[in-house]
Amino acid sequence: MSVKKIAILGSTGSIGTSTLSICESFPDRFQPVSLAAGRNLDVAVAQCKQWRPRLVSMATEELADQLAARLRSEGVTGIDVVHGTAGTVAVATLPEVDFVVSAIVGVSGLEATYEAVKAGKDIGLANKEALVAAGELIIAEARRNKVALLPIDSEHNAIHQCMRGGTAAEVKQIWLTASGGPFRSTPLDLFASITPAQALKHPTWVMGQRITIDSATMLNKGLEIIEACRLFDLPPAKVQVTIHPQSTIHSLVEYVDGSILAQLSVTDMRLPILYAMAYPERIPSELTFDMKSLSQLDFQQPDFARFPCLRLAYEAAEAGPAHCIALNAADEIAVAAFLEGRIPFLGIPRTIESVLQLTKPGHPASIQAVLTADHEARQLAREVALGQAATH
Numbered sequence: 001m002s003v004k005k006i007a008i009l010g011s012t013g014s015i016g017t018s019t020l021s022i023c024e025s026f027p028d029r030f031q032p033v034s035l036a037a038g039r040n041l042d043v044a045v046a047q048c049k050q051w052r053p054r055l056v057s058m059a060t061e062e063l064a065d066q067l068a069a070r071l072r073s074e075g076v077t078g079i080d081v082v083h084g085t086a087g088t089v090a091v092a093t094l095p096e097v098d099f100v101v102s103a104i105v106g107v108s109g110l111e112a113t114y115e116a117v118k119a120g121k122d123i124g125l126a127n128k129e130a131l132v133a134a135g136e137l138i139i140a141e142a143r144r145n146k147v148a149l150l151p152i153d154s155e156h157n158a159i160h161q162c163m164r165g166g167t168a169a170e171v172k173q174i175w176l177t178a179s180g181g182p183f184r185s186t187p188l189d190l191f192a193s194i195t196p197a198q199a200l201k202h203p204t205w206v207m208g209q210r211i212t213i214d215s216a217t218m219l220n221k222g223l224e225i226i227e228a229c230r231l232f233d234l235p236p237a238k239v240q241v242t243i244h245p246q247s248t249i250h251s252l253v254e255y256v257d258g259s260i261l262a263q264l265s266v267t268d269m270r271l272p273i274l275y276a277m278a279y280p281e282r283i284p285s286e287l288t289f290d291m292k293s294l295s296q297l298d299f300q301q302p303d304f305a306r307f308p309c310l311r312l313a314y315e316a317a318e319a320g321p322a323h324c325i326a327l328n329a330a331d332e333i334a335v336a337a338f339l340e341g342r343i344p345f346l347g348i349p350r351t352i353e354s355v356l357q358l359t360k361p362g363h364p365a366s367i368q369a370v371l372t373a374d375h376e377a378r379q380l381a382r383e384v385a386l387g388q389a390a391t392h
């Protein structure tokens with residue numbers, strides 16, 4: 001059995017470290033050979049010492065120089081250190097890499113993911129922003145190069161698994177489950193005073209900061225709606241959302257004959273990562289779910305008044321790629337402004353809505369055009385957020 005050589009984009013993050021823990025559990029199956037980190041030098045040094053990858057990238061030249069110096073001083077040799085977007089692309093397209101885990105947060109990992117697809121690498125896609133911003137381009141390229149795009153996002157991973165039970169034409173609709181976040185039953189009149197500390201407390205998952213806030217506003221589910229449309233070639237009307245606080249069912253596929261298939265498992269991202277890395281095989285693991293402890297599964301329909309970001313995401317999905325880019329970019333700026341205490345929690349949907357209203361429909365035809373549209377939407381979002389900060 002050959003060892004799959006793995007590139008990890010975002011190796012120092014939550015998904016990146018979970019991926020390395022899978023490599024640690026299955027050393028005869030997966031070997032990390034190239035890593036891309038952002039700014040976390042200490043973790044990057046520790047990963048280099050443990051894994052001795054061939055190639056490592058840091059976000060900036062200065063950080064790359066610091067990493068190289070630290071490795072030299074600790075006697076760690078044989079690792080090339082690169083930086084920036086070109087460095088991330090080099091990590092993703094290293095010839096010996098078989099499989100790329102795309103887990104950089106935001107659009108920073110977009111070019112590397114796209115270039116990896118072009119280079120014919122199979123991809124485990126955690127980074128939903130890539131599909132939201134450039135889904136049409138990435139999917140077209142993946143089809144052209146016969147590349148497997150395996151979702152790591154737990155809901156899409158569940159859909160991928162349930163889709164193995166029928167053909168695409170037999171799918172009536174899909175159901176993405178959502179935990180509802182920490183404010184599922186908070187009285188609406190308290191929403192105006194929600195603090196970053198409250199929003200960063202997710203009831204079931206431990207994740208990076210942006211995705212945690214996005215879970216609290218449910219914009220995360222909104223991005224997942226768009227991601228599902230792209231991955232499974234479905235119109236927004238066939239992508240439903242149901243709130244399921246236990247997060248035991250990760251998503252469901254409803255078939256035309258009335259059968260609904262669901263995927264249940266532990267709430268541990270290592271499982272979807274393992275599924276994607278091992279696909280089409282299933283590897284025995286210790287990530288078992290205790291069926292005997294299962295006593296209750298609750299569901300409720302999402303309320304657009306409580307979660308306006310969900311409505312905005314459906315609207316963007318219907319409006320097309322330019323609006324999806326704007327949705328993602330405006331949210332990233334608004335979340336940062338909220339975390340810095342510059343705008344209130346409800347300022348996040350207000351910022352996104354204003355930016356969407358100012359966005360013209362369009363289909364960017366290249367990654368560069370996507371990045372330009374993203375840049376413009378960010379600029380707009382900053383101006384809108386600034387206006388809100390002045391009155392906050």
Ligand SMILES: NC(=O)c1ccc[n+]([C@@H]2O[C@H](COP(=O)([O-])OP(=O)(O)OC[C@H]3O[C@@H](n4cnc5c(N)ncnc54)[C@H](OP(=O)(O)O)[C@@H]3O)[C@@H](O)[C@H]2O)c1
Pocket residue numbers: 009010011012013014015016036037038039040041058059088102103104105106108126127128129152153154205206207208209210211269
């Ligand atoms: N965590 C989850 O459970 C989960 C579930 C589903 C989907 N996702 C998706 O997976 C992606 C990653 O999420 P996460 O929770 O792992 O985020 P995270 O913990 O914040 O990690 C983000 C990673 O991206 C790296 N990064 C940031 N900017 C970079 C840049 N300019 N160049 C290179 N690397 C950069 C960070 O590096 P440094 O830390 O070194 O700065 C870190 O390794 C997101 O798109 C998220 O929506 C996550």
